[in-house]
Amino acid sequence: MSARAAESPDASVGRKALGLVELDRLYPGLVPSFVVLPVERLVENWLELKAGAEALVAEFCEGAVDDDATDDVAYGARETRLVASIALDDTVVAEALSSAAGWSSVSVRTSALAEDGAEHSFAGQYVTTLDVPVQPQPVRDAIRASVASLFSARVAAYARARGIEALELGGSVVVQQMFVGTTSGVLFSENGRGELTLAWSRSARNTTVEGENALELRVSKVADRPANLPAPERLLDIAVESETRLDRPVDIEWAARGTRLALLQLRPQTTVALDYELAWDCTNIAENYPGITLPLTYSFIRGLYSRVYPAFFRKLGVAQTVLDAKQQVFRNTLGYLGGHVYYQIDNWYEMVRMIPGPSSNQAFFSAMLQPQRTPGEAPRRRLGLKGAVTMAPLVGRLGWLLLRSNSMSKGFSRTFQKRLNRFESIDWASLQADAILSTLETMRGELLTLWATPVFNDLRVMIFHGLLKTYSFGPEQHADYLGYLHGLSDRASIAPLTALGALGNRLRDRHGSDATADSILSSPDWTATRLDIDDYLARFGGRAPDELQLENPRLADDHASLLALALGTDPEGRPPVDATARSIRGRLGTRFIGRNTRQAIDWRERFRFNRAQVYGLARTAYLALGRRLVEAQLLDAADDVFWLTEQELDEAVFGHAWSSDPRAVVARRRDEFTTFEARSLARRVVGSGLIAPARLRDDEQRTAAGMAAGMGVSPGVLTAEAIVVHEFDPTVDVRGKILVTSHIDPGWTLLFVQAAGVVTERGNALSHVAIIARELGMPAVVAAMGAVDALRTGQLITINGTTGDIDAAL
Structure with a gap:
């Protein structure tokens, strides 16, 4: 029977055949000619065969x-006997050959009743x-x-695996x-992210259906279509039209040669991946936001990040x-899990891919951030002529x-200081609540307009x-690499320590x-001493332990x-330390690379202090707002303001809140955060499911001893008594000891520099603790996750600031 001659084939021919007829009607010229042979006509003994096979x-x-059995009652043996009994009707086969006259070759495939169903596709079976x-x-x-193949062992196994009792x-x-x-593949009209997915191979044989490796491209349904599609763009339009017509996602088998498109099959897409996965990593950011961070700080920094990075990319010239x-x-870019701040790490790699330049940017980013896991080697960018013209x-x-980085x-610094001075002169306590916001x-x-x-x-x-670590020095030259990081030209980061001494x-x-x-x-001399204190605070008062958490007091407090x-x-x-940069022979250009690395680190340290100044101002402003809320009898204490978010404060002050009871919100959150305090999260956490953050799992490797392998960031071997410090305590005596703690941010520097060496659970070679340790000649090991629990105060330990080894005497 020729499908083109049939008035209306019924459902007995199977969905695949019906789908081809419908495709041919809707898109004439795109479906290669075909003939449909119903099995009840094609097989003379169909009723008998059907009964035995079912x-x-x-x-x-x-x-x-x-x-698995090999006797004559096993599936294979009975299947073989049924296959041998198949009696094809010669007349029907001849009709098919007659319809195919003039065709050089054909494809022959089933259109089974069980195939292409809404729940089970039997694709490739x-x-x-x-x-x-x-x-x-x-x-x-x-x-x-x-x-x-209608009753093959492969089809039967597929059915049983899905709980189908009979076919x-x-x-x-x-x-x-x-x-x-020249290309062939499958298009899925929905992947759960509003995208079409094309899986294809560069051959006439559609290997993607057979489960073999395939190339893949995802195309947004709402954005402009990309260039260099593997098939004519009309294929994507047909997929969207078919999805709308059938009111469900579809998949289409297709082939293409140049601008010619062939539609080979259309069927309902049996599954749409509604589960999604997110990954968070705090290896780097925990240095700035350790432990529990309160809601106001998180909402504040989330807003900053979402505004600063678009400004940065505009500066790069991104459209x-x-x-x-x-x-x-x-x-x-961030995540907030159990009161802890994380990077949503995949989005950071997405931003890295937006940076003009080679694919090695991804490796450079990983070398700087040191996340727990990296996304693998970045694919080499294939731009083509048009892409090269755009990228150049x-x-x-x-x-x-x-080239202009230093002058920028x-x-x-000049513009920032002028603007900062204006805001530092504000008497926040005299402002009305709406004026504060x-x-x-x-x-x-x-x-923030400057922060790009x-x-x-x-x-x-x-x-x-990245060049210094991956080009100039290999992994076996780690000591030389650390040497090139030593010797900052501007020792501004050391100035607070010198002044403190x-x-x-x-x-x-x-x-x-x-x-x-x-x-x-x-003391009666306090007034004179106060002048010295005020002088120090005027220069370095923005510093404080965990200074980027708004809820934490500043030195001036x-x-x-x-x-x-x-x-x-x-x-x-x-003891004085040689502050000059190390001169170590490396590959061509190493001195230039090292000098630029050190200059950039210098500026980074200064900008860290500028950032702390901004956060200090924000803390002062929010405390003033907290006092207004206390006076309005909406909060019990001014610092309760840190338990609310920026949005909640805006709603309360400007009249957008559904419920105006900040005191109740604070009480509820205090209870919730009590459970957060007792919970320990890994440096990398993955969530997956219909709502990914609702199902979290740790994704971090540790040694049998409970400590992750450390990273040496400041050379030197030191044996000394350990002192484990869980939280900042200015009265603790760390002199001559190895300070062991979870993290060290710039505000901790005033304490840790009194130690002889340092071990932290967080950080990398570019962390503040690593930079200061190198400049002071102090052995340091970072990223030793679990060290706080594995080591104990008074224990004699040996640390190697080059290899990252930690040896503890039991």
Whole structure:
């Protein structure tokens, strides 16, 4: 029977055949000519064959037939007897050959009743024979193979695996003119992300259906179509039209040769991947946001990140249309899991791919960030002529900006300080509640418009540090690599430490060597001492332990802490350290690369302090707002404001809240965060499911001893007593000991530099602790996850700041 001659084939021919008829009606000229041969006409003994085959499949699905047995009652033996009994109707086969006259070759495939269903597709389970010569015996053999596959062991196993108890056998065999394409594949109209997915191979043989390796391309349904599609764009339009017409996703088998498109099959897509996966990594960001971070801080930084990075890419010259398409990426650079701040790591790699230049940018980023897992080697960019023409100006602009990086950073510092001074002069306590939020927004706008420069400097660090680590020195030259990171030209990061030591000596001279913070605060000389304290705070008061968490007090808030830190300094000071850069022979260009790396790190340290200044201002402003809420009897204490989000504060002040009871929100969150405090999360966490964050699992490797392998970041071997510090305590005496703690941010520096060595659970070679340790000649090991639990105070340990080894005497 010719499908074109049939008035309306009924469902007995199977969905595949019906689908071909419908495709041919809707898209004439795109479906190669075909003939549909219903099995009840094609097989003379069909009723007998059908009864025996259905019984065999049903018994197999029930488990009554052993598919592994070799005797004559096994599935294979009974299947062989049924296949041998197939009697094809010569007249029907002749009709098919007559319809195929003039065709050089055909494909022969089944259109089984069970095939292409809404729940089960049976894709790839039935026999398809390609490139069959239009000759009686080859066509007859191919038809017999298709009929036999209706009840094959492969089909029966597919059914049993899906809980199908029985199959109704029937349908037809489709003989179709062979279309020889240069590409062929399958298109799925929905992947759960609003995208079409094309899986294809560069051959006429559609290997993707057979489960073999295939190339893959995902295309947004709403964005402009990409160039260099593997098939004519009309294929994508047909998929969308078919999905709309059938009111469900579809998959289409296709082949193409140049601009010619052939539609070979259309069926309902049986599954849509509604589960999704997200990965979060805090290896780097935990240095700035350790432990529990309160909601106001998280909402504050999330807003900053979502605004700063688009400005950075605009500075690089990335088109606004591209930035608009990536807004979801910019809004989700961070994650907030159980009160902990993470990077949503895949979105950071997505941003890295937006940076003009080679695919090695991804490796450079990994070398700088040191995440727990990397996405593997980045595919080499294949731009083509059009892509190269588009990319060339961006690469040129990036090079020009790199050459101007130092002058841009100097310009940022001048402008930033002028604007910062204006906001520091504000008396936040005298502002009305709405004016506090409005002024904060103005501050964000004026200061964040500048922040593309510090982010660009981070890119400079990434590029030159990546070159230093991956080009100049191999893994076996780690000590030489660390040597090139030593010797910063601007020792601004050391200045607070030098000044603290000088302050300590003045305090001891004035109040005696046995003075304490409490005795100085109650001393008659406190007024004179206060001048020294205020002078220090005027220069370095923005520093504080965990200073990027708005809820944490600053040095200026607690004179006792600053006095304790100053009194804890060594009166003799640390031994002088050679501050010059190491001159180590490396590959061609290593000195240039090393100099640029150190310059970029210098600027990065200064920008870190500028960032702390902004956060300190924000803390002051939010505390002023908290006092307004207390006065309005909406909160119990001013610092309760840190338990609310920016949006909740905006709603309360400007009248957008559905429920105006901030006090209840704070109480509920305090209870929730109590459970967060007791929970330990890994450095890398993965979530998957219908709502990914609802099902989290740790994705981190540790040694049998409970500690992750450490990373040496400051050379030197040291044996000393360990002192394990769980939280910042300015009174703890770490002198001559190896400080072991979970993290060290810039605010911790005032404490840890009194130690002889340091071990942290977080960090990398570019962390603040690593930079300061190298400049002070202090052995340091970072990223030793689990060290706080595995080591104990008083234990004698040996650390190697080059290899990262930690040996503990039991």
